[in-house]
Amino acid sequence: MTAADDLVLTSSLLYLDGISVSFDGYKALRGLSLVLAPGEMRAIIGPNGAGKTTMMDVITGKTRPDEGEALFDGRHDLTKLDEAEIATLGVGRKFQKPTVFENHTVEDNLVLATKAPRAVFATLFGREDTQVRERIDVILATTRLAELRARVAGSLSHGQKQWLEIGMLLAQDPKLLLVDEPVAGMTDAETAATAELLREIARDHSVVVVEHDMAFVRELGVKVTVLHEGSVLAEGTLDQVSADPRVVEVYLGR
Amino acid sequence: MNAQLDRIGLIFVALLALAAITVPVLSLATPADSAFNIPPYLVQLLGKYLCYAILAVALDLVWGYCGILSLGHGAFFALGGYAMGMYLMRQIGTRGVYANPILPDFMVFLNWKELPVAWWGFNWFPYALLMVVLVPGVLALAFGWFAFRSRVTGVYLSIITQAMTFALFKEFFRNDFGFGGNNGLTDFKDLLGFSLQSASTKAALFSASAIALILAYAVTRAIIGSKYGKALTAVRDAESRMRFVGYRVENYKLFAFVVSAVMAGIAGALYVPQVGIINPSEFAPGNSIEAAIWVAVGGRATLVGAAVGAIAVNFAKTYFTGAFPEYWLYGLGLLFVLVTLFLPRGLLGLLLRPPGEKPRVEAPPIAVEEGADP
Numbered sequence: 057m058t059a060a061d062d063l064v065l066t067s068s069l070l071y072l073d074g075i076s077v078s079f080d081g082y083k084a085l086r087g088l089s090l091v092l093a094p095g096e097m098r099a100i101i102g103p104n105g106a107g108k109t110t111m112m113d114v115i116t117g118k119t120r121p122d123e124g125e126a127l128f129d130g131r132h133d134l135t136k137l138d139e140a141e142i143a144t145l146g147v148g149r150k151f152q153k154p155t156v157f158e159n160h161t162v163e164d165n166l167v168l169a170t171k172a173p174r175a176v177f178a179t180l181f182g183r184e185d186t187q188v189r190e191r192i193d194v195i196l197a198t199t200r201l202a203e204l205r206a207r208v209a210g211s212l213s214h215g216q217k218q219w220l221e222i223g224m225l226l227a228q229d230p231k232l233l234l235v236d237e238p239v240a241g242m243t244d245a246e247t248a249a250t251a252e253l254l255r256e257i258a259r260d261h262s263v264v265v266v267e268h269d270m271a272f273v274r275e276l277g278v279k280v281t282v283l284h285e286g287s288v289l290a291e292g293t294l295d296q297v298s299a300d301p302r303v304v305e306v307y308l309g310r
Numbered sequence: 311m312n313a314q315l316d317r318i319g320l321i322f323v324a325l326l327a328l329a330a331i332t333v334p335v336l337s338l339a340t341p342a343d344s345a346f347n348i349p350p351y352l353v354q355l356l357g358k359y360l361c362y363a364i365l366a367v368a369l370d371l372v373w374g375y376c377g378i379l380s381l382g383h384g385a386f387f388a389l390g391g392y393a394m395g396m397y398l399m400r401q402i403g404t405r406g407v408y409a410n411p412i413l414p415d416f417m418v419f420l421n422w423k424e425l426p427v428a429w430w431g432f433n434w435f436p437y438a439l440l441m442v443v444l445v446p447g448v449l450a451l452a453f454g455w456f457a458f459r460s461r462v463t464g465v466y467l468s469i470i471t472q473a474m475t476f477a478l479f480k481e482f483f484r485n486d487f488g489f490g491g492n493n494g495l496t497d498f499k500d501l502l503g504f505s506l507q508s509a510s511t512k513a514a515l516f517s518a519s520a521i522a523l524i525l526a527y528a529v530t531r532a533i534i535g536s537k538y539g540k541a542l543t544a545v546r547d548a549e550s551r552m553r554f555v556g557y558r559v560e561n562y563k564l565f566a567f568v569v570s571a572v573m574a575g576i577a578g579a580l581y582v583p584q585v586g587i588i589n590p591s592e593f594a595p596g597n598s599i600e601a602a603i604w605v606a607v608g609g610r611a612t613l614v615g616a617a618v619g620a621i622a623v624n625f626a627k628t629y630f631t632g633a634f635p636e637y638w639l640y641g642l643g644l645l646f647v648l649v650t651l652f653l654p655r656g657l658l659g660l661l662l663r664p665p666g667e668k669p670r671v672e673a674p675p676i677a678v679e680e681g682a683d684p
Binding site for chain 1: 437516533536537538540541543544547548550551552554555556559560562565642
């Protein structure tokens with residue numbers, strides 16, 4: 057390893073190098089490498105089966121890579137930790153299909169997500185403090201859910217659930233947010249509002265957004281990584297990558 | 311948990327407290343020919359129902375609130391019962407058939423010369439009580455530690471809990487396992503010096519069972535009401551999501567499972583002096599399945615419903631096994647099917663849903679933790 061490599065490694069928030077994953081012979085990721093700087097927001101695009109979700113699974117500890125290096129914050133080896141440990145380190149994840157706790161109220165969803173001791177006895181005997189309450193009020197306002205705080209989450213609309221999930225990520229206060237297709241199934245107005253919300257979040261968090269919606273990616277206005285067949289095909293601004301003939305072929309060609 | 315359910319809980323506790331006082335009074339202080347008299351056999355029967363109700367509340371904690379359908383809770387109940395039975399055996403002393411001051415009759419019969427280590431200390435009541443709590447608790451801890459860490463969930467978990475109770479069932483049948491073989495432990499004489507045959511001891515055991523049920527409800531309700539409880543139901547509804555939020559799901563399950571097993575053990579310990587016998591049939595897989603039916607009939611994730619279900623189903627069982635013994639199992643099966651189809655929230659759901667109003671509490675996902683897997 058050269059000195060330059062070392063610098064990239066230790067100064068990066070997320071460092072993926074040569075990650076390969078295969079399921080029963082199918083190679084979902086082949087030598088994927090990606091570096092994310094602290095505070096950076098990155099959009100990941102790519103056709104179906106490009107490996108976007110598998111990449112998120114590797115980062116969050118759901119899937120163990122067959123080979124490759126995955127480091128968080130320059131020192132934590134993500135391939136050795138499980139989901140709860142990685143989440144505690146400060147990696148939050150929002151799923152493609154909104155997954156909120158349907159039988160809990162909006163407020164309780166946020167209470168559960170709030171960064172706080174997660175051990176059994178801490179939650180069993182812990183008291184809710186006013187700081188947490190204030191934080192939750194702020195998040196409810198940011199995600200426009202203040203009126204709905206006492207509603208059961210299962211009764212929210214699709215868009216509201218997406219926002220609640222983003223709100224839960226905020227409550228978790230992770231260093232890195234992984235957001236999988238946040239605007240799938242949203243109206244244009246909701247999409248625009250979500251882009252604004254994510255940009256706001258990106259001010260003090262690092263964010264990786266996986267998205268199909270090109271208009272939305274353009275609205276985010278950040279560096280784009282194009283995945284194809286489990287590795288990186290191109291990287292740059294949206295205009296640069298959309299001018300790349302290989303990207304055009306993958307997206308439009310055949 | 312909602313306010314309506316809590317009000318029902320308060321009424322339930324009040325009724326139990328009332329019963330804990332009035333049943334002994336009516337049993338002991340009224341003449342035997344009075345219309346208000348409760349004969350000792352009935353006191354004993356009611357006390358037995360209350361022990362089943364504690365088991366049901368314990369099962370509801372793991373099934374209703376955490377989605378762990380344990381079909382092996384009868385094992386924890388039986389282990390608590392055996393621990394109490396061992397104390398009662400040691401109290402017989404020289405009054406046994408063989409009049410051996412140390413060895414229970416079955417050991418003399420098997421020609422054993424000395425008391426097995428597992429039986430040491432059981433002549434001392436506090437030690438027996440400790441074992442009532444410890445043995446089911448440690449078994450649940452070991453079992454749960456392996457099962458939850460390996461992420462065994464749903465039907466598979468239910469099956470291994472059945473296997474656990476079946477293994478114990480087989481083991482306790484063996485004479486040389488040292489717990490009385492298929493006859494189990496019986497012929498008890500007295501508990502803390504009080505004759506088990508006397509009406510006053512029966513009344514006291516009834517009251518103790520009622521108080522234990524109140525405590526079981528109170529402890530479980532407190533657990534459910536805490537942030538831990540919220541996290542527990544979140545694990546039930548979306549297990550993998552909870553992992554990504556940073557919760558050690560296996561520890562959450564393990565705690566509930568151990569608490570529940572300990573409660574089941576205490577229920578078993580109260581049950582044995584009232585029925586006068588404990589034998590391996592208490593480990594029979596069918597017993598644990600029946601307990602799950604009580605909870606389903608009464609209403610999962612309601613606590614009170616579980617207790618009511620246990621009492622109602624056992625009342626029906628006592629009646630039907632007397633009147634039409636050959637049809638009871640069909641009746642039980644039919645009841646389970648009908649409740650699952652028409653009363654997803656059980657008997658208590660009838661109270662929670664006044665006619666024409668939307669259901670106030672969402673029925674938790676049926677049977678097993680599916681954990682929305684994204």
